[in-house]
Amino acid sequence: MARSTSGESVLTRTMRILRTFNTTPTTLSVSEIARRADLPIxxxxRLVGELVDLGALERExxxxxxxxxxxxxxxxxxxxxxDLSRTALPYMEDLQAVVREHTQIGVLEGTDVLYLERLSDRGAGRNVAEIAGRLPIHATSSGLVLLAHSSPEFQEEVLQQPLRRYTAHTVTDPGQLRRRLAAVRADGYVIAPQMxxxxxxxxxxxxxxxxxxxVAALSVVVPADGRGSPHMHAPALVxxxxxxxxxxxxRVPGGNTIRTRGAKPSH
Structure with a gap:
């Protein structure tokens, strides 16, 4: 396989081009692709042209x-x-009928949550998660669940990195996050207000x-406007x-008996 002067194969450079579409906007100019992929224009x-000819990319x-x-x-x-989405969708539809806001399922991809499916009601509240979109593992309810059940080595790798604070409610202190992850494992679910x-x-x-x-986290997103405690959605979610x-x-227990901490999270 032909390699560039930097030693990268064509396949490596092609994958870098395809990964430039991981973020918005969904359409890019060739110059934007070159900048994001760190490639000569x-x-x-040339590579974009070949991918267009092969049908992997389309030119508007x-x-x-x-x-x-x-x-x-x-x-x-x-x-x-x-297969995961197909299995989860009937249960997501039932849950969405109860919550009537946003219901979604995500998996761990690197240090991000990759969302596979999302159901939303018309007029539902704010939610930045999108199908095939990514969000950081430390700042989302799904991410906290996936991180809590990952290996100790991976947890420490994540906690040793600089963690971005998205809002005043984002937990970035490693010690505080460790305690949060232990609570997730003990409770069987997590509530993450405005993180x-x-x-x-x-x-x-x-x-x-x-x-x-x-292997995944099922989540709901509801408004933090005082219309009811988020805790009321926990039994249906679990x-x-x-x-x-x-x-x-x-092999998991039936029913919806869960451990609750009683306190209503601050909004």
């Missing part, structure tokens, strides 16, 4: 480029996310596979997460 132009009338249907089709057909978005409270619970590994887990072959 001539190299980016204004010459901007977006992910092509052929790449989306190939990824969707073989992605493990498809990444003011005006929104996230609740999340773990989803397990047949080997009892936590029951739904256990339903998804059982459908995936995990």
């Amino acid at each position: 001539a190299t980016a132009h 009338s204004d010459k901007r480029v977006r992910i092509g249907y052929q790449l989306w089709e190939t990824a969707s057909r073989s992605s493990p996310a498809r 990444i978005t003011l005006g929104a409270v996230g609740l999340a619970a773990p989803v397990r596979d047949r080997d009892n590994r936590v 029951a739904a997460s256990r339903g998804v887990s059982r459908a995936m072959g995990a």
Whole structure:
């Protein structure tokens, strides 16, 4: 496989181009792709052209480029996310009928939460999570669940990094986060008020596979406007997460009995 003067293969440079579409906007110019991928403009132009010819990317009338249907089709057909989403969706629909705000499921990808599905009611409150979008693991309810059930080595790796504070409620102190993660494991769910978005409270619970590994987090996002305690949604959320887990072959208790700490989180 041909390599550049920097020693990178064509495949490596191509993947860097595709990863530039991980963030908004969904269409990019070739110069924007070159800058984001840290490639010479001539190299980016050549590789983008080949990807367009192959159907992996599509060029719009204004010459901007977006992910092509052929790449989306190939990824969707073989992605493990498809099976998880298909299993979770019926339980998400039941949960959404109760919450009537936002219901979503996410998995760990690097040090981010990658969201696979999201259901939202018309007129629902604020929520920055998007399907195929990423949010930081330390600042979201789903992320706290996934981090709490990851290996101690990975937890320490995350906690030793500089953690961005998104709002005044974002927990960035390692000691405080360790205590929060221990509470998540003890309670079986987490409530994260306004950690990444003011005006929104996230609740999340773990989803397990047949080997009892936590492979995803089911979450809801509700307004932090005093219309009711977020705690009232916890039983339905935990029951739904256990339903998804059982459908995936995990042995989890039935019902929706959960441990609560009683205190209403500050908004």
